[in-house]
Amino acid sequence: MGKRLTRIYTRTGDDGTTGLGDGTRSSKRGLRIEAMGTVDELNSFIGLLLAETLDGETRIKLEDIQHELFDLGGDVCIPGRVTISSGQVDRLEAQLDHYNEALPALREFILPGGTRAASLCHVARAVCRRAERRFVELYQAETSVPVHLQYLNRLSDFLFVLCRFLNQQQGVEDVMWQPGKTTV
Numbered sequence: 001m002g003k004r005l006t007r008i009y010t011r012t013g014d015d016g017t018t019g020l021g022d023g024t025r026s027s028k029r030g031l032r033i034e035a036m037g038t039v040d041e042l043n044s045f046i047g048l049l050l051a052e053t054l055d056g057e058t059r060i061k062l063e064d065i066q067h068e069l070f071d072l073g074g075d076v077c078i079p080g081r082v083t084i085s086s087g088q089v090d091r092l093e094a095q096l097d098h099y100n101e102a103l104p105a106l107r108e109f110i111l112p113g114g115t116r117a118a119s120l121c122h123v124a125r126a127v128c129r130r131a132e133r134r135f136v137e138l139y140q141a142e143t144s145v146p147v148h149l150q151y152l153n154r155l156s157d158f159l160f161v162l163c164r165f166l167n168q169q170q171g172v173e174d175v176m177w178q179p180g181k182t183t184v
Helices: 031-050 056-077 086-101 116-141 146-169
Strands: 017-019 025-027
Touching (some): 031 056, 056 146, 086 146
Antiparallel strands (some): 017 025
């Protein structure tokens, strides 16, 4: 951060615009701002998940992801900047495979739920999917950065597997979807 904020309010956004990292102004309703905001929301939900009791390995992985999401937000804030790499996508795949190895094969769709930690992780996963949709919208309108989409896609998969892992750690079974189930 080249310039430290000594005052949080600037009044420059009172007209419905916000400053990007390259100095340009953008509408707060713009695709780029929507993508940045959704990444910020995702990061906040991961922070909420980190308020739960988690094992050290999982905690470290989620903290790393929070830093990467901040980098991703910075990439979007500064058009043309790319700090997310294919190596980070590969690392997420390896971590996903690691957690998935210990889980039973899925034969049914599962509902979000189980433990509190897994439920919070499901919310983060759903927000990650929304972030991915926002990036698709942005990159259909502007120059695409494929690694950003790959990262978000892999992260949502990682979060899904992590939800299942968190339930398993606490001895709670996944909540299986029962098509057509109604309680009369």
